[in-house]
Structures are given as C-alpha cells and as structure tokens.
Amino acid sequence: MKLIFCGGAQEVGASCYLVTIDGKNILLDCGIRLTSSKDTLPDFRLIQENGGIDAIIISHAHTDHTGALPAISRQFPNALIYMTHMSKDLTRVLLYDSLKIMEREPEIPIYAENHVQEMLGRTVCFSPNFSFKLFSDSNITATFYSAGHIAGAASIYMVGSEGSLFYSGDISGFRQNTIEGATVPKLRPDVAIFESTYGDKLHANRQVEEQRLIESINEVIINGGKVLVPAFALGRAQEVILILKKAMNRGQLLSCPIYVDGMVKDICRIYKLNPNYLRSNLAKKVFRGVDIFYDDNVSPVANPEFRKEILESKNPCVIIASSGMLTGGPSQMYAQSLATNENNLIAVTGYQDEESPGKDLLKIIETDDDADKKQDRTIKLGEREISVKCRVGKFGLSAHADKMEILNIANNLYPRRIFLVHGNPEAINSLGKEIQKDINGFIYAPRNGEQYEINIKKPRKQRGISKYPNMKRNEPLTQESIKELWEFVKDNLGTETALSAEELMEIWGYEQDTLEVKEILNNSPYFEPNPRRMFLYHAVKESEIEKLSELK
Ligand SMILES: [Zn+2]
Ligand SMILES: [Zn+2]
Known part of the structure; x- marks a missing residue:
C-alpha cells in the first residue's frame, strides 16, 4: 500500500489523498483551498507521476473535499466517483455556486459547467453500511460509515488483499440538531487517516453554547438591534436555524423574525430531499410533508430588495446568511451595514481561516479583553474598510470531533499506522502525542507532497461481509410486492x-x-x-x- 498526500496535510483545505492498493490508484477526496493567497488546487502533478487515478471516493460535500473534483475528473474520465446520495445532491449545488463565483472573478476558471455535468454523470451513489466492489477486475471493497459532521458525510473503509484503510473524513460523534453523530463500528484497519481540526482542543458543552447564543440574541432584541449569524451554507446554517427555531417555540428566545439568506436556502432544499440522512424527528416531518426549516418565524430572503427592506427596518431580527467567514455572499453585505451600529451583534459560530474577515472580527474581541492592546476596530469587508462598532460574539457550535472523540475513535479501531491530516501543525502535533500514549503503533504527521510506502506483513483479519439469502425475484420491487x-x-x-x-x-x-x-x-x-x-x-x-x- 502506498499513501501520497497531494493536499490537506498540515492544513484545513484541499483534502486530497492518493492510495495505491492491489495495483489500483484510489483518490480520497479532491478539495480546494479557501485561502486566497495560496494555490487553490491540490498537487495534481503527484497524481500524474504516480500513474493517474482508477477511482475516486468522496467523504462529504464541503468544498475543501470536493471543490477540485470537476478539474481532476476531466483529466481521468474513466475513473468512477463514489459518494452517498446526499453528498451528490449537495456537491451539485456547491459546485454550481462556485461556477457563478468564478464567472465574476478576474482569474481563469478552473473548470466549466460541462465539466461539472460530466463529473456528476460519472458519480455512483451508495448508502452508508453497504460494502461495494470498486472495480470489476479487483476484489477491493469500500464502505461508507455515517460520520456525523454534516448530512451525508461518511468515513470511508477500504479493504484489499494488501491491507485495509480507514479514512475518517470530517467526523463528529455527538448528535446535532440536524443529524445523528458518527456510527463507526469496531473495524480493523491496518492504516488510518484521521482529521485533526480540533485535535488540540476539548469542546465546550454544546447546550451551554447554544444557551449563550440565545441569551446574547435576547439582549440585542430587547435593545432593538439586529443579529447577524454568518454561517457556512452547508451544515452550520441549518443547525443554527433549528437551534433558534426550537428556542423560540419553547419561549426561550424572544419572538422576532428570523431571515435566511444566501446559498443556505439551496442547501435547506437539498436536506429536505434526502430525509433518510437526517435525524429521525426531522425525517418523519418530511415524510408527513411538514417543512423542517421555515415556519411563521423563519423565512427565506427571496430577493435583494427584501434585503434592503430588512436593513432599513427599525425592527429587531436575526439574519442567518452565508458565507461563514464573511469572505463574500450576503453575510458580507449584511455585516458591512450592521457592524457600524453598537446595538447590533455579529455572532461567529464556526472555523475562521487566518486570512478571513471573520478572523479579524474575532481578533477584535481578543483586543477588547486585553486592556494593554490598543483598540483597532477597523476591518476590511470586501472592498470596504469598516469601523466595527457592533458587538461581536464567538459561539462554539463545531461539527468536528475534539481531542477526546478522536482518541476514542483511534482506541476503538486501534490501527497500527495513523496519519493525521486536516488540521494546523499545532493541532496535529498535540493530537499525535496524545494518541501515542494510547496506541502502540506509528503516528505520522505527513506534509503535502510526501509519499509513504507501507508494507503490511500480516493484514488484520476482516469480518466477513454478511451474505443474505436471495429471493431471486428478478422484477422491480413495488408497493404491492x-x-x-x-x-x-x-x-x-x-x-x-x-x-x-x-x-x-x-x-x-x-x-x-x-x-x-x-x-x-x-x-x-x-x-x-x-x-x-x-x-x-x-x-x-x-x-x-x-x-x-x-x-x-
Ligand atoms: Zn467538512
Ligand atoms: Zn473539511
């Protein structure tokens, strides 16, 4: 087995790992970097030098795992792409949105609409927990296991005669408002690749953070202000909608309109199309034809005129809008306007990249807390310099495993070789030391561009895949049969x-x-x-x- 790190090592972005097993080259994820100052794409030259790709398996739809798919797929059109049904629907929305953004940018686009269409045409979907063969001329099998994180997200388990590999993708074990936590059984991988986003942190109590968010919003509403929650369109935004909706229905959150804007709206639509990937209470509502996101209090912002109306209105409200790091989209536009009034609140709920305006906002709270530092409250939002007068809050609603959870997964699977990726170097090193205390094996912190040749002398014995009896009906299943x-x-x-x-x-x-x-x-x-x-x-x-x- 050979592992080649084409991107996503020592960083969050451009996840892209090439695995060579039983003579086949399998690519795990193919994302882009969201930081503008760096090369957006993974290192495709490494893929070419190692003989190309025979198949691609995608863990989940976030762009740091899928954004470069159309670009790589057009180079290797014979490689089939595997993902869950939910991931395919979400990936389609995200890639079409990227196309729109690329059209507006001065740079040459990295792919065109026909590449997205062709790529989706090469995509094959499987439900989690079902083991499938990747090739007709090889016995390598792959299985998705639900990974929590966002709807449709999966860890990937691959078994070949040279050994077995577990790739966590982005994973979280705790139940969220939209989805259940990860359900990974006691597999026996020889090699594992784990995400490390919060590998050096322990999470705050989720309920406490949700409560803090609700209380902060209440204070703003009482003072007649507006609240902006910039949220990642996929995952976080749906969580925030449901947290606020639940609190309002229980009378914990003061009554006011909640507006949903940006790509968030498209993602909400896709969530409703795939109820089997949601929590049971939501899925049952969808089965009954009840809307799970919108009601009398929560409504989508239909057009730009309505946006203006919301901002000009004197009434308090909450706006949940993408993008999550204020790098663009309606959230940036709302922030430009709302940041200038001290009655308003911008509530940051997710990961903020070092170079993002969202990170600059968080730095303002840090300097507020530190009396020695001088107060510079100016940040750049798009083309505009904004002097931030509003309140800024940070709320821990992460959808990634923390240190404890990753340690638990590692102990449960007990792989002899562990590669830590998808995190900054500090998080990875700290997590590596912790895992080393528990697991008698090799822990690696690979860098982008590195290749690892792994000779597994005695691959761990795998549990046989259950063979079920067959009715041999040879006709479609119907409501009657x-x-x-x-x-x-x-x-x-x-x-x-x-x-x-x-x-x-x-x-x-x-x-x-x-x-x-x-x-x-x-x-x-x-x-x-x-x-x-x-x-x-x-x-x-x-x-x-x-x-x-x-x-x-
Ligand atoms: Zn993700
Ligand atoms: Zn990710």
Missing part, C-alpha cells in the same frame, strides 16, 4: 437486522434505482427506518402490522 419482501426478511433475518436499501434489493434479487426503492420503503407500513440510522431499515414486527390494520 413489498409485503412478500417483508415476510421473507422477517422469517429469515428477523426484525432486529438493520439493512440498507441496497442490501434489501440484493435479497429481493433485482437491480433497481436506490432512490426509487427508498421511496417505496419510506412509504410502506412493512419497513421502518432505524431511529439512529435512518438510511437503514428494519422489517416491522408482525404485531405492529396487525395493530395498524385494526386501526384501519
């Missing part, structure tokens, strides 16, 4: 076995579009999604079915 599938599963596997739509189709014995099958399963009384992993299904107990028919 699903009762037969239910009877078969209930009699042969019981009602406790959690199965993906793909596994159920293998049992049925027909190749059918997974989304179509999910639609049938979601609307059938005979199967129900697992409450903690809505992408897996159980056969419903016979007694429950009888109760249902009695009710009718």
